[in-house]
Amino acid sequence: xxxxxxxxxxxxxxxxxTATVSLALRDSPLVADVTRDRIKEKAxxxxxxxxxxxxxxxxxxxxxxxxxxxxxxxxxxAEILKAIETELDRSRQTFILSNHYDSVEKxxxxxxxxxxxxxxxxxxxxxxGTPASDIRLALxxxxxxxxxxxxxxxxxxxxxxxxxxYGTALATNHLISLGHTRIAMIGGTDxxxxxxxxxxxxxxxxxxxxxxxxPALRIPGPRTKQSGFEAAVNFLANPLKPTxxxxxxxxxxxxxxxxxxxxxxxxxxxxxxxxxxDLEEAAIATPALTxxxxxxxxxGRFAARALLDKLNGSSEADGLHLIKxxxxxxxxxxxxxxxxxx
Amino acid sequence: xxxxxxxxxxxxxxxxxTATVSLALRDSPLVADVTRDRIKEKAxxxxxxxxxxxxxxxxxxxxxxxxxxxxxxxxxxAEILKAIETELDRSRQTFILSNHYDSVEKxxxxxxxxxxxxxxxxxxxxxxGTPASDIRLALxxxxxxxxxxxxxxxxxxxxxxxxxxYGTALATNHLISLGHTRIAMIGGTDxxxxxxxxxxxxxxxxxxxxxxxxPALRIPGPRTKQSGFEAAVNFLANPLKPTxxxxxxxxxxxxxxxxxxxxxxxxxxxxxxxxxxDLEEAAIATPALTxxxxxxxxxGRFAARALLDKLNGSSEADGLHLIKxxxxxxxxxxxxxxxxxx
DNA sequence: TAGATTTGTTTAAACGTTTGAATCGGGGCC
DNA sequence: GGCCCCGATTCAAACGTTTAAACAAATCTA
Numbered sequence: 001x002x003x004x005x006x007x008x009x010x011x012x013x014x015x016x017x018t019a020t021v022s023l024a025l026r027d028s029p030l031v032a033d034v035t036r037d038r039i040k041e042k043a044x045x046x047x048x049x050x051x052x053x054x055x056x057x058x059x060x061x062x063x064x065x066x067x068x069x070x071x072x073x074x075x076x077x078a079e080i081l082k083a084i085e086t087e088l089d090r091s092r093q094t095f096i097l098s099n100h101y102d103s104v105e106k107x108x109x110x111x112x113x114x115x116x117x118x119x120x121x122x123x124x125x126x127x128x129g130t131p132a133s134d135i136r137l138a139l140x141x142x143x144x145x146x147x148x149x150x151x152x153x154x155x156x157x158x159x160x161x162x163x164x165x166y167g168t169a170l171a172t173n174h175l176i177s178l179g180h181t182r183i184a185m186i187g188g189t190d191x192x193x194x195x196x197x198x199x200x201x202x203x204x205x206x207x208x209x210x211x212x213x214x215p216a217l218r219i220p221g222p223r224t225k226q227s228g229f230e231a232a233v234n235f236l237a238n239p240l241k242p243t244x245x246x247x248x249x250x251x252x253x254x255x256x257x258x259x260x261x262x263x264x265x266x267x268x269x270x271x272x273x274x275x276x277x278d279l280e281e282a283a284i285a286t287p288a289l290t291x292x293x294x295x296x297x298x299x300g301r302f303a304a305r306a307l308l309d310k311l312n313g314s315s316e317a318d319g320l321h322l323i324k325x326x327x328x329x330x331x332x333x334x335x336x337x338x339x340x341x342x
Numbered sequence: 343x344x345x346x347x348x349x350x351x352x353x354x355x356x357x358x359x360t361a362t363v364s365l366a367l368r369d370s371p372l373v374a375d376v377t378r379d380r381i382k383e384k385a386x387x388x389x390x391x392x393x394x395x396x397x398x399x400x401x402x403x404x405x406x407x408x409x410x411x412x413x414x415x416x417x418x419x420a421e422i423l424k425a426i427e428t429e430l431d432r433s434r435q436t437f438i439l440s441n442h443y444d445s446v447e448k449x450x451x452x453x454x455x456x457x458x459x460x461x462x463x464x465x466x467x468x469x470x471g472t473p474a475s476d477i478r479l480a481l482x483x484x485x486x487x488x489x490x491x492x493x494x495x496x497x498x499x500x501x502x503x504x505x506x507x508y509g510t511a512l513a514t515n516h517l518i519s520l521g522h523t524r525i526a527m528i529g530g531t532d533x534x535x536x537x538x539x540x541x542x543x544x545x546x547x548x549x550x551x552x553x554x555x556x557p558a559l560r561i562p563g564p565r566t567k568q569s570g571f572e573a574a575v576n577f578l579a580n581p582l583k584p585t586x587x588x589x590x591x592x593x594x595x596x597x598x599x600x601x602x603x604x605x606x607x608x609x610x611x612x613x614x615x616x617x618x619x620d621l622e623e624a625a626i627a628t629p630a631l632t633x634x635x636x637x638x639x640x641x642g643r644f645a646a647r648a649l650l651d652k653l654n655g656s657s658e659a660d661g662l663h664l665i666k667x668x669x670x671x672x673x674x675x676x677x678x679x680x681x682x683x684x
Numbered sequence: 685t686a687g688a689t690t691t692g693t694t695t696a697a698a699c700g701t702t703t704g705a706a707t708c709g710g711g712g713c714c
Numbered sequence: 715g716g717c718c719c720c721g722a723t724t725c726a727a728a729c730g731t732t733t734a735a736a737c738a739a740a741t742c743t744a
Contacts, residue, residue: 006700017724022702032722049483052458053395053404054700057729062395064459072439073420082415085441094455097414097439099427113436116394117406141391229626261628284571286603348730359694364732374692396730399699 005048013042025050062118065307068098068110069125069149074223075279076249076296077125080148083300084123091308093120102127108134115141121307125149128191144310146303151193151320158306158317162294164194167325168201171246171274171292174327176209179336180244180272184217186231186256187248198276202246214240223248225255232259243271243336250275250282250291257285257332272333287331295323347388355384367392404460407649410440410452411467411491416565417621418591418638419467422490425642426465433650435462442469450476457483463649467491470533486652488645493535493662500648500659504636506536509667510543513588513616513634516669518551521678522586522614526559528573528598529590540618544588556582565590567597574601585613585678592617592624592633599627599674614675629673637665 003009007018007025014021016039024031024039031039056062065088069077081097088095096114100107107127111134114122121144126135132154138145139157147159168185175183185202189195199218206213219234221227228247235242235256247253253275257267267273268287275282275291282289306317345351349360349367356363358381366373366381373381398404407430411419423439430437438456442449449469453476456464463486468477474496480487481499489501510527517525527544530537541560548555561576563569570589577584577598589595595617599609609615610629617624617633624631648659 004700008700018701019703019725020723022700023723026702030722035722047482049454049457051399051460051700053399053460054729055702057393057395057399057700057731058702060729072414073417073424075415078415094438094459096436112391115391117436118393118395140389225623225626255626258626258628281567284567284597284600286600346730350730360731361695361733362693364730365693368732372692377692393730396699397732399701399730400732402699 005046006051007048009046010039010042010048013046014038056118060118062120063093064114064117064119065093065095066098066110066114066119066122067095067124068100068107068122070102070127071099072097073099075251075281076277076294077149079279079296080125080300080303083297084304087301087304087308093308100127102129104129104131104134108137111138114138115143119143120311121145123148123303123307126152128189144307146307146310148299148303149194156318158303158310159320160299160302160306161194161320161322162299162325163322164197164325165201165204166322167276167292167294168198168246169205170201170325170327171276171290172202172205173209174290174329175244175246175272175274175333176205176211178244178272178333181211181336182214182217182240182242182244183211184219184235184242184245185247186219186235186245187221187223187227187252189220198248217242221252223252225251225258228252228255228257229259229262230255232256232263236260236263236265241271244333245271245273247273247275250277250279250285250289253289253291253332254281254285257287257289268332268334272336274333278328282328283330285332290330290333291328293326293328295325298323347390348393349390351388352381352384352390355388356380398460402460404462405435406456406459406461407435407437408440408452408456408461408464409437409466410442410449410464412444412469413441414439415441417593417623418619418636419491421621421638422467422642422645425639426646429643429646429650435650444469444471446471446473446476450479453480456480457485461485462653463487465490465645465649468494470531486649488649488652490641490645491536498660500645500652501662502641502644502648503536503662503664504641504667505664506539506667507543507546508664509618509634509636510540510588511547512543512667512669513618513632514544514547515551516632516671517586517588517614517616517675518547518553520586520614520675523553523678524556524559524582524584524586525553526561526577526584526587527589528561528577528587529563529565529569529594531562540590559584563594565594567593567600570594570597570599571601571604572597574598574605578602578605578607586675587613587615589615589617592619592621592627592631595631595633595674596623596627599629599631610674610676611679614678616675620670624670625672627674632672632675633670635668635670637667640665 007021011018011021020031021039024036098110104127122138123146125148130152135145135152135155145157149161151159219231253273257273260267260271275289278291278293282291349363353360353363362373363381366378440452446469464480465488467490472494477487477497487499491503493501532538561573595615599615602609602613617631620633620635624633
């Protein structure tokens, strides 16, 4: 590997100063056109590589943005990330991605690393139990933060997520309108604002329709296919078997449908199932999954924009922004079959 | 936001020099125990944040490692990434993740960005058509590279991937042993080494068994569920309908099974299907998918280790390392049903 | 007791950029 | 001809660390 090529290498080769070279490479109007061209040519010829750490040490802008979510493998976040990526790419920001797997500690490590690297900002879906102080750590050190998918108590930064109570109410009402009365709710926990909201939407819809809220019909659990698959056993063991299920998300719903099929019943016919998120996968599941579109791409896009706006000095977007979910009706929900559920 | 706290802030507060503070914070034996404790205490009290860009400017080690793959949303890569993450976390390296979506340009941008940030190394699954010069760009600037999943002609860096020809041969032979003779191969392209290898494994197994290689039975396509789902139509329209299919990967296989089910046939019974990769999802699909384990976690782990070794000066691992795939037999493959396939 | 060693700390230069202020050689203006 | 201004370029300091080398004081050693 040849000697490192830096500004001064180019400067010396041309008999100029590093200042001129620096300005020229950044298209400053201060340097003569002809000089700029000579400099740029030489830079390419020598294989010059801009040293961002040196630059950012001087300018205190690194061009790095951090994004941390529960699990990037989860298609729900993956769709959000894709939207963020598209938006940030446009403004030539590098982004650093991390999972926290709901470990507050891993999340704080990430924030600290990002501060050390001089990150310009952070977009995060906070881990369960995130203390306000962890967000303030970023804020106090001049690194703006945007929240997605979940809120953190006492923190008032721009926050984007779906209107969960409204969304599960949509799904529940859909099932009620099909004649179902014993409707289970599967997956998720009550330890997050999302969890509480989703349950509230379901519970309110049930009450409003005059239906009984049987605690045995609430089966909490992780938010994975595996968990939905396993819940099927529990679900089908219930003596008064439910005829329909509102699932935490599409993954749980697909897992549940697989579990139902494995038990010899026909999902969508014997038991109606709704998902949540409307992942790409929902449409090609068998049967095609009725679900609630949760606006992941909107969340990602808005979050990225809000951060870029903040970096440019505006702060209009503070506070909570809810995206209204929409029903996507497919084949996994059908009118109550009077013979089923016994 | 208060004034920035730096080494000199701590130094002044304690009447010491920045050198002492710098050494103390890094647990150098050069500084007295009592002094070190005072310094560390003060650092916490003042909320000191280590500035890595300044440090790395001096040391030329940034602690940043880049990872670029086709698509992090793809569970195949996601499993590799998880293994890499686990391994790198252990040695406190920050990693920057990116998709190239098989765009050589996006990939080169990533390499350039990483160089600008002073990345210590890069692990990549090269985009289709990656020129050797793009890898050399990294190498020539002192940034070691490791390849996963695919090779690049003329490049001899440590490369880790599954033995694809062997793997598809396993799957094909399994189907042949069940009595199938009209076996399709679905998904993938011939533009990558992986693609050619997988086809070769299938083709050789067919020939060796004395079976005809009907070009109509080769249905190339993207490596997604969607694509498998769509291929079902094409597949079932064949007048001499195949009775079994070797799929490019589990996603294609699951999509294909959904498509078969949608057409009113029973996957695994009317038509046998094999996947590739053995994703978590394969085991809970309906029917549970027979597939080929491709050692993603091994690939990720080995790649990360190889890079860390390189950074520590060793270079033993140069060249290609193949991981031997293994068959995972489940319910999606059954003996040929003489009535089917007509 | 003088010199050598050890222990703990400081000095100062370096890493590669950016940028406000300074310089320089011409013109144009009155 | 003196003055000011202009465009193009350079000077030099700064960003916050690290580290080789120097230093000072205390402790050994012969």
